[in-house]
Amino acid sequence: MAARDYYNILGVERSASADEVKKAYRKLARRWHPDHNGTDEAAGRFKDIAEAYRVLSDAERRARYDRLGPLYTEDGRPPRPEEVNEVVGTMLGNLFRWRSAERGEDLRYTISVTLEDVATGGEREIHVPRRIRCRTCTGAGAETNARARCDVCAGSGKATGSRLFRTSCYHCSGRGWVPTAPCPACRGEGRVSLEDVLRVKVPAGVGTGQKLKLAAKGNAPRGEGAEGDLFVIVNVADHALFRRRGDDVVIDLPVTFSELALGGELVVPTLEGSTAIRIPAGSPPGKVLRLSGRGLPALGGGARGDLHFQLALEVPEGLDPSMRAGLSGWAATLPVGAHPRRATFDRAVEARK
Numbered sequence: 001m002a003a004r005d006y007y008n009i010l011g012v013e014r015s016a017s018a019d020e021v022k023k024a025y026r027k028l029a030r031r032w033h034p035d036h037n038g039t040d041e042a043a044g045r046f047k048d049i050a051e052a053y054r055v056l057s058d059a060e061r062r063a064r065y066d067r068l069g070p071l072y073t074e075d076g077r078p079p080r081p082e083e084v085n086e087v088v089g090t091m092l093g094n095l096f097r098w099r100s101a102e103r104g105e106d107l108r109y110t111i112s113v114t115l116e117d118v119a120t121g122g123e124r125e126i127h128v129p130r131r132i133r134c135r136t137c138t139g140a141g142a143e144t145n146a147r148a149r150c151d152v153c154a155g156s157g158k159a160t161g162s163r164l165f166r167t168s169c170y171h172c173s174g175r176g177w178v179p180t181a182p183c184p185a186c187r188g189e190g191r192v193s194l195e196d197v198l199r200v201k202v203p204a205g206v207g208t209g210q211k212l213k214l215a216a217k218g219n220a221p222r223g224e225g226a227e228g229d230l231f232v233i234v235n236v237a238d239h240a241l242f243r244r245r246g247d248d249v250v251i252d253l254p255v256t257f258s259e260l261a262l263g264g265e266l267v268v269p270t271l272e273g274s275t276a277i278r279i280p281a282g283s284p285p286g287k288v289l290r291l292s293g294r295g296l297p298a299l300g301g302g303a304r305g306d307l308h309f310q311l312a313l314e315v316p317e318g319l320d321p322s323m324r325a326g327l328s329g330w331a332a333t334l335p336v337g338a339h340p341r342r343a344t345f346d347r348a349v350e351a352r353k
């Protein structure tokens, strides 16, 4: 398949004579021949030029190419349906001038935030390795004093040949000029690598895995296209005290038996600092105390979640003999009614005998 416009590659019009085709080929082949020009670019260009010349220098092939355009095949076989589809798509794109300029790459960057950050939201400074347009040559790859007019298109940047193919000159990519020396700052690439300092807005209520898009903060393209985007991926770090459950936050609060039995005030942490909560006397283990509206904000606004304190009984460890004696002596003083559920259970067991 002829993916390219051979006339444009040789820089000649469709009406060019065999002689003009030959002249154009000789000039370009000399310029791009790998013997004279050792760059990677030259190898590719030379191949394209040779292919274009093979077709346009042969009257029979050229006639077939003129008739079939992009559907031309070297061996004369009919194009396959998928090839026809592809060619039609490309031609339509060219007709409507869909930008074929390559866009820079999108980038990803992960940030770790704490639950406290999720509660308040805020800005974060990040240092992202990325490629930006070279400032010395404004991305063109050569400084203004190192540019020569493109002699193939005479500086117009316009394509020769059919409009169904490319819309810009093959040799200067439509710029109208070619570099005579690469820009020293970017070595001709038009972009330079750096660690860019950016600010990202972390919205309150954000969750792990969420993507924050920074438009045009990805890599700059090699040519004239647009910058890629930067996607900042959020990771909410595990917290030593807080557990997230949607917009609610749960704290496992270790309490002693006497705190549960007698009740009292405890100083507890919150996302914003600390506060005191009342444990009612006679609270069973596992009871949940709730501070309404002290959880996380909903992403995009709305009511805040709640802060839950789940009372977890901690049984004392490491009792010495005198503590054990004291404890069992005290337990023996309790009436049966002090543990009503145990009493019910014991009665049920007794009844089965």
Ligand SMILES: [Zn+2]
Pocket (backbone or CB within 6 Å): 150, 151, 152, 153, 154, 155, 156, 157, 158, 169, 170, 171, 172, 173, 174, 175, 176, 177
């Ligand atoms: Zn040109």
Ligand SMILES: [Zn+2]
Pocket (backbone or CB within 6 Å): 134, 135, 136, 137, 138, 139, 140, 141, 142, 183, 184, 185, 186, 187, 188, 189, 190, 191
């Ligand atoms: Zn540069």
